[in-house]
Amino acid sequence: MAEQRQPAARPLADLHERVALVTGASSGIGEAITEELVRAGAHVAMFARRGDRMRQLGERMAEEAKLGGEHYGETLALTGDVREEADVRAAVQRTLDHWGKLDILIANAGFGYRMPLVDSDPARWKAMIDTNVYGLLLTLKYGVGAMLERGSGNVVVTSSVAGRVPTPRGSAYCGTKFAATAIADSLRQEVGPKGIQVTTIEPGVVISEFQAVAEYPPDILPAMLQGAEPLMPLDIARAVAFAVQQPAHVGINEIVVRPTGQAHP
Template sequence: MTDAYAYADADAGADAAKVVVVTGASSGIGEATARRLAADGHRVFLGARRTDRLDALAREITERGGSAAYQRLDVTDAADVKAFVAAARERYGRVDVMVNNAGVMPLSPLDALRVEEWDRTIDVNVRGVLYGIAAALPVMRAQGAGHFVNIASVGAYEVSPTAAVYCASKFAVRAISEGLRQESPDGGVRVTLVSPGVTESELADGIADPAAREAMRAYRAVALPASAVAAAIAYAVSQPAEVDVNEIVVRPAGSAQ
């Protein structure tokens, strides 16, 4: 199911339209964010490994009057992320917003010793964000302006059983985001950390540990639509240059999750 947005004309509001690059754009929060920001009149450049989905999404956006392009992206490869950002800049002339969204959540108790899953979590959730910053920050500094939107989780504030490594990765994203904010005292580069609670996505589909997978199914009984998180991102992106929305936590109403 897709969200029915009334698409603005990106060319009509050229001064307000921004160039937004989104990682992990093939599903979930990334896909919803691409749709929402394109509908708001921004030009979106989409990255993920599943190019068939990116192609379908970019076609949908352009058919509705928006502006979208894509390139295959592996956020665990620093050179690939750098090339991705360079391609966005070459196509649109600049990069105004970097949405570091790509993430994985392979939960398991530590004594299961799923070391390869730990490594994958760190590679995608932490290194992927750092590689995004490394690729886009020089571009934004050269422009004199830019905005990072880093997607964390309520797991960036609390730890739960089976989620120690996942939460550690999101604590890291929170720390990296705050450090980047403090290192941008002139306000030229803005930083927003968005931490969703339980959200409809494919994140839980990759949980191999049977007990953790079953617990997550119960945990996700009440979940936000991805479009709700996209709306929070759109709010931060829409603020005037002198306003930096630093942290947004979004949960299902009435839920502690």
């Protein structure tokens, strides 16, 4: 009988010279994703409100590159607010003007706010919904718009385990992250057939500025972790790098990353 030969598996993509736009790059998960991509050779446009923080990150990566990282990509700091349509549109345009294309869009900017619903501050809700939902939609509208013409690209949306499991004190934050998960999967169905790979990443507890920005009372983290070792931003960045290195026909649609010992949410 003739021997059946398996087709050769396609290799992981080389990120060298790929161009990425990372929102929320000034801190935490976005900062770590920026570092991971630059170390893999990708050029990264960093977007957030704190330009000084992104410039420091850019300088740090350039220093690392001088110390043996010849293959490192470059960075570009773009200051803006994801809630402002003009800022988001300009960030995508400046990325295209600088490097001529956009291959990887990391829609990550966001923040949390946990409070019993009836005690919540509506102004905090509004800022969070505008950032986590409207800002995400703007990022995807202009970022994915720039990819469609070329018929390829990777999009990663940072949702959360809070986008899978609702919790007390989480009505508004969980609502924004359920929205993020839905938006990403809806987009995946629209643009997957056009060659764009869309991944939703859903982290559990990651130690970053997130907890301070959310003004977590001291009991929240221990209750979530129950003694488990929390994640660090690099743990999420590695999962993102895995997703964006897949060959064009492999869609890593959803990645849930919890601390091993985190049972809930």
